[in-house]
Amino acid sequence: MKKVKSKVVDVGGVKIGEDNPVVVQSMTNTPTQDVMATLNQVEKLVNRGCELVRVAVPDSEAGEALSEIVDSSPVPIIADIHYSPDLALMALNAGVDKLRLNPGNITDPEAIEDIAREAASRSIPIRVGVNSGSLSKDIVGKYGRSPKAMVISAEEEIELLENQGFDQIVVSLKSSEVNKTIEANEIFSRKYDYPLHLGVTEAGGGRSGLIKSAIGIGTLLREGIGDTIRVSLTGDPEEEVGAAYDILKSLGIRNRGIDFVSCPTCGRTEIDIQGLEQELEQRLADLEDSVRVSLMGCSVNGIGEAGSSNLGLVGTARGGVLYVDGEQKDLISDSDIETVVSRMEKEIRNYEKGE
Numbered sequence: 292m293k294k295v296k297s298k299v300v301d302v303g304g305v306k307i308g309e310d311n312p313v314v315v316q317s318m319t320n321t322p323t324q325d326v327m328a329t330l331n332q333v334e335k336l337v338n339r340g341c342e343l344v345r346v347a348v349p350d351s352e353a354g355e356a357l358s359e360i361v362d363s364s365p366v367p368i369i370a371d372i373h374y375s376p377d378l379a380l381m382a383l384n385a386g387v388d389k390l391r392l393n394p395g396n397i398t399d400p401e402a403i404e405d406i407a408r409e410a411a412s413r414s415i416p417i418r419v420g421v422n423s424g425s426l427s428k429d430i431v432g433k434y435g436r437s438p439k440a441m442v443i444s445a446e447e448e449i450e451l452l453e454n455q456g457f458d459q460i461v462v463s464l465k466s467s468e469v470n471k472t473i474e475a476n477e478i479f480s481r482k483y484d485y486p487l488h489l490g491v492t493e494a495g496g497g498r499s500g501l502i503k504s505a506i507g508i509g510t511l512l513r514e515g516i517g518d519t520i521r522v523s524l525t526g527d528p529e530e531e532v533g534a535a536y537d538i539l540k541s542l543g544i545r546n547r548g549i550d551f552v553s554c555p556t557c558g559r560t561e562i563d564i565q566g567l568e569q570e571l572e573q574r575l576a577d578l579e580d581s582v583r584v585s586l587m588g589c590s591v592n593g594i595g596e597a598g599s600s601n602l603g604l605v606g607t608a609r610g611g612v613l614y615v616d617g618e619q620k621d622l623i624s625d626s627d628i629e630t631v632v633s634r635m636e637k638e639i640r641n642y643e644k645g646e
Contacts, residue, residue, distance in 0.1 A: 295515040297486040300416045300459050303367025303388030305342055307461060307518045308486035313544055314519035315535045316343035317528045318371065323353035326360055332528065333364050338577050339532040340547050345369040345391060348378050357385035376402035383409050391418040394448035395425035403448065407455040416459035419448045422492050423466035438475035441466065445479060460485045465492035469507040476511050486518035496525030501534055509538050533576065546581030549639070552596050553586040560588030562606030563628055570632045580643045602638055613638065
C-alpha cells in the first residue's frame with residue numbers, strides 16, 4: 292500500500308511521519324499525581340511495545356508530578372491538556388516531550404500563541420487533538436459535529452500555531468463514529484502534510500471497541516493515511532497496545548509478538564483451542580519478535596496451516612502434534628491443558644531466541 296506523504300515530527304527521539312514506522316501509543320488511567328502508580332503502568336505499557344505514553348494533566352497537582360514522571364519514564368511522555376493554557380505551560384516547564392491540546396476547549400488565540408512560542412523555544416511538538424464530542428460552540432453552531440467541522444477546528448488552531456512560525460504539529464481527528472473519523476482524516480490528508488494520529492475515540496470496551504477501532508484505524512492505514520495510532524478502549528491500557536499491534540500485523544505494516552492462526556472450531560475439534568490461545572496470549576504478551584503460531588483443532592486445515600507457520604499444533608484424538616518450521620515433531624498429550632500450554636510456551640520462547 293502506498294503511504295500518503297507527511298512531514299516528520301520528533302517526539303523525544305521517536306520520529307512520527309514520512310517513512311518512519313507507524314508509532315504505537317497509549318494513555319495511562321492512573322491519577323497522574325500518583326507518580327509510582329503512573330510509572331508502574333508506563334513500564335507495563337512499554338513491556339507490551341508502547342512507544343509513546345500520554346498522561347492526563349487535569350490540575351496543578353498532576354502538573355507538579357510531571358517532571359519526576361518524565362525523568363523516570365523509559366519512553367517519551369505526552370501531556371494531555373484541556374481547558375487550561377496555564378497547565379500547558381506548566382507541562383512544558385516540566386520537560387514533557389509533547390503536548391496534546393484540545394482546540395475545542397482551549398480557544399483563546401493569545402493563549403495558544405503563547406504556548407506555541409514556549410513550545411518552539413523548547414523544540415516540543417504539539418498535537419492538535421480534535422474530538423467531535425468537544426468541538427467549540429461556534430463550530431458546532433455552524434457545522435454541527437460533522438467531519439467538515441472537525442477539520443475546520445483543526446485548521447483554526449493550526450493557523451494560530453503557524454502564525455508563530457510553529458510547524459512541529461501532529462493532528463488527530465477523532466469521533467466515536469467510525470465513518471466520521473474516516474471521512475475527517477481523508478479530508479485533512481488531502482490538504483495538509485502534517486502527520487496524523489489515528490483513533491476512534493470512546494470506541495467502548497470488549498468486542499465493540501475492538502471492531503470499531505479495527506475498522507476505523509485499519510481503513511485509514513490501508514489508504515496510506517496515518518503515522519501513529521492509539522486504540523481507545525474502555526479498560527486496561529495494556530489491551531490497547533496489544534490491539535494496536537494486531538491491527539498493524541493484520542495489514543502487514545508492523546509485526547510484534549505472536550501472530551495467531553487458529554480455527555473457529557467445529558465438531559471435529561480434538562483439543563481446547565480457545566483455552567490454549569487465551570493462555571498463551573496472556574503468558575507471551577512480552578514477546579517482541581514476530582512469531583506465527585497455528586493452533587488447529589484437527590488435521591483438515593491443520594497440517595497445511597501448521598506447515599506454513601513458525602510453530603503449529605494440530606489436534607488429534609491422542610493430543611496435539613507439534614510442528615516447527617513445517618516439520619512434524621512430536622505428540623504433546625492433551626490430558627492436562629497446562630502441559631500443552633507450558634510446552635508450547637517453551638517452544639515459542641526458544642524459537643524467538645533462535646534455539
